[in-house]
Amino acid sequence: MGIEEFQRRIEQIYAAKDRARGGAGTFIWFVEEVGELARAVKSGDRAQMLVEFSDVCAWLFSLASLHGIEMTDAVARYAHGCPKCGQTPCQCRESKGAMSG
Secondary structure (H helix, E strand, O other): OOHHHHHHHHHHHHHHHHHHHHHHHHHHHHHHHHHHHHHHHHHOOHHHHHHHHHHHHHHHHHHHHHOOOOHHHHHHOOOOOOOOOOOOOOOOOOOOOHHHO
16 A cells, blocks of 8 residues: 555544544644554564554554645655755764754
């Protein structure tokens, strides 16, 4: 399944609930899922990591849709390497916000 197809599928499944919950409420759910992913990564449980990575993706795509962002456009920022330095691999000096571009 491609990125655009995944975004449309998540919209079909969750858009009505997401709109009713609103952006702030949906963001809180997203952050909760990131926390669950962190616990799964820390535990090393690969089966649980798979579940949590997929949940984080679903919530991220839901947030993007709520805000009118196409994830194909979002990921395209990385099509030619690091958006900040333009290199592959990234040549930016390591910092906490290195991926922020």
